Amino acid sequence: MKITGLITLFFTGLFLGSGGVSAQEPIQAISPATNINHAEAELGKKLFFDPRLSKSGFISCNSCHNLSMGGTDNLKTSIGHIWHQGPINSPTVLNASMNIAQFWDGRAKDLQEQAGGPIANPGEMASTHVLAISVLESIPAYRAEFKQVFSTSKITLDHVTKAIAEFEKTLVTVNSRFDQWLEGDKNAITKDELEGYALFKSSGCISCHNGAAVGGNSFQKMGVIKPYKTNSKAIGLAGVTGKEMDRFKFKVPTLRNVELTYPYFHDGEAETLSEAVDTMGQIQLGKTFNKKENAQIVAFLKTLTGEQPSFTLPILPPSTDKTPKPTPFN
């Protein structure tokens, strides 16, 4: 026992010694989701995939936050009801629980508040909360599941968004190669990737893209050194606070899984990571990365791709004769 204890202490010391890298770094490894209410998350998963929350019966949360594709739609701006062209790039739902707030302009304080937005947005799912709830209430299997999860015989928007948010909390992407490196595996990333990380820090990218999500924890002006030229009408945080100083301030996006979440920026105008790094260098840092530096930073960014959520495609309970019918064309 005593010897085992000593050995444990010895290895713990070693582990902390190597794990110490993490403690000294401005980026931390992602931890698995904890305190998940699994029954609630399972219900939320169904809702996330259920297009009956939209007017058309065709668009679900997963349409624009596609979990097969990094939690995004990989489009410049999204497609909504009647092929409406959205005003902004869909941010990834992966690791979104770590964001300081939701939406690019932070107008929702958390995942639950966010989840209600698109359902009733005429340019997105175009339903109403009343209609969406009446659809769910018409389906006995949903009624039973809400009752089981929330001990209620009445489905409310609060239940719906709470369940979706609980599912979204599970969507953390652990064990990226960079996190393996942070946790002590020196061979997890290459020399070029490591040099890219060094550049990422020394050039100042890290001042906004830091923490476990490598971003997501502050609002920053798009165009600090040089103005950012765009046709997008989005004004960012100013639309929420009403303050002129918040104009063009957007939530700094997470760079986790950035390899999968192209195209980039709130307007989706940067098609490639290389282009995004180049533009960020110039307008935020006043720095022109040369070709090698750009490639090294891009290589580093690709080490941030974590394990993607792995789950069984949910089977949705069927509508009944009483379920309000989808109306895609009127």
Add this chain to the structure above:
Amino acid sequence: MKITGLITLFFTGLFLGSGGVSAQEPIQAISPATNINHAEAELGKKLFFDPRLSKSGFISCNSCHNLSMGGTDNLKTSIGHIWHQGPINSPTVLNASMNIAQFWDGRAKDLQEQAGGPIANPGEMASTHVLAISVLESIPAYRAEFKQVFSTSKITLDHVTKAIAEFEKTLVTVNSRFDQWLEGDKNAITKDELEGYALFKSSGCISCHNGAAVGGNSFQKMGVIKPYKTNSKAIGLAGVTGKEMDRFKFKVPTLRNVELTYPYFHDGEAETLSEAVDTMGQIQLGKTFNKKENAQIVAFLKTLTGEQPSFTLPILPPSTDKTPKPTPFN
């Protein structure tokens, strides 16, 4: 050994005795998919879920043949590129391998031939085969997987559709309550459901809806006894054969999982199973089912819901800087 042999014989006899129900019935239990090339099917699953096969980057096979919803979109007629209103109801992909041919008018001889259609249909996915292939070829992980599966360094439409078809072959829904009954479990269905089945046979529904798929194995005129009134312009098999006698002949749909595949008929005009049974009775059989009979037949039909395909949501390999970009809005 000898005793074991006798016991085996005895139990085999018992099994055949009860299984004999199945042998005498015009509907057979669904068998699990066999001879599946699993590597090919895994690749096909990714392709089935990949919206990059569409011009917009937004529509995948799963958009209209949603495997969370009985392999359909549960819409009267489907939504295609730029919200195009499709001319016909999306048939289920579940058990589609058992169909005599594919599409309502049978214009594709098998699943592989079908799979190429929607990709290049301007009102559906609106891509071209050339573009879709060039998207796939630009993605190293796809190139590697095609190479592994088909031992080829060049991706062709034939490979793409073969893989999708192989995945679709796995989508059989075994072990419905009705199949359990067919296989000897007398308690698997209720008295009302059994009476519904008896009515289904005695009224003549069974003459078209028979076999393991309870349909799918013949073309029949919509409106045998009375003409079917519809605004749909679909003319059915005549569009393929050019023969006037084939006008309004459609492939008889499978009734497997019919509880999940609402709305019904090629034009999607029957919103409920009860309505569909009523209309079929009148126009195909010259029979008016009373309320009780209708309910019993509907109850029987709901016993045909089998185990839905269960698999992990596929994670798609990311595009690269060279991948042709989706163009949803131009």
